[in-house]
Amino acid sequence: MKVQLRVWGGSVVVAPISEPASRRRGMVNVVQYFIGIAPPKADRDRIRDFRGRWRSARHVLTEPHITVKAQGGLSEDLGWVKAVRRVCRTWHSFDVEIRGPHMFGATVVYLSVKSPALPVLHEQILACVPPPADTMQQYFEGEWYVPHLILGQSSWGMTDAELQAMYREADTLSFRGPFTATGLQIFRGLTPGRYEPYIQIPFGYSD
Numbered sequence: 001m002k003v004q005l006r007v008w009g010g011s012v013v014v015a016p017i018s019e020p021a022s023r024r025r026g027m028v029n030v031v032q033y034f035i036g037i038a039p040p041k042a043d044r045d046r047i048r049d050f051r052g053r054w055r056s057a058r059h060v061l062t063e064p065h066i067t068v069k070a071q072g073g074l075s076e077d078l079g080w081v082k083a084v085r086r087v088c089r090t091w092h093s094f095d096v097e098i099r100g101p102h103m104f105g106a107t108v109v110y111l112s113v114k115s116p117a118l119p120v121l122h123e124q125i126l127a128c129v130p131p132p133a134d135t136m137q138q139y140f141e142g143e144w145y146v147p148h149l150i151l152g153q154s155s156w157g158m159t160d161a162e163l164q165a166m167y168r169e170a171d172t173l174s175f176r177g178p179f180t181a182t183g184l185q186i187f188r189g190l191t192p193g194r195y196e197p198y199i200q201i202p203f204g205y206s207d
Helices: 021-028 041-051 081-089 117-128 160-172
Strands: 003-008 011-016 032-037 066-069 094-104 108-114 148-153 179-181 183-191 194-202
Touching: 032 194, 041 148, 066 117, 066 148, 081 117, 081 183, 081 194, 094 117, 094 148, 094 160, 108 160, 148 160
Parallel strands: none
Antiparallel strands: 003 011, 032 066, 032 183, 094 108, 094 179, 108 148, 183 194
């Protein structure tokens, strides 16, 4: 079966091209969550301004972020939040560096992210909130995890030419250097492409 790279919220997903439309419509009505790290406001604003050069990317409402845990296993009952808090209690702040542009296939432009801590944190959250095994590769988790920050994607309506132009021009983006991640942000979404900050969990958190 042929597949394509699609992005649901903040996560790259491998989806069958023949996926029934009824199933896609059903996904819209499900409250979904993902866990991420938001860069400083100045960096987020810089990324939004850059996206704004392309009409199809101007409507994106989810704030720029780095995904730490994708949607798999994050149920609507929110029972997993306590487990995530327990992980965060054991962590201290760490540095994260946003770097140069790359692409997932021909459909997603992203900025690479350097931080030795991110894959470790990702694995610890996976251990306490395990997703269904058959979704690991679909959501690029576990051994497929690649820390990244999405700039643009075809599912926003961007053409191949626009994505290639975005990829080339992304070299002009500059940031002041590494920023310090002090906690995790849980994002909640009711529709594809629109997620909002929902719960913030600081590292070293205690009741």
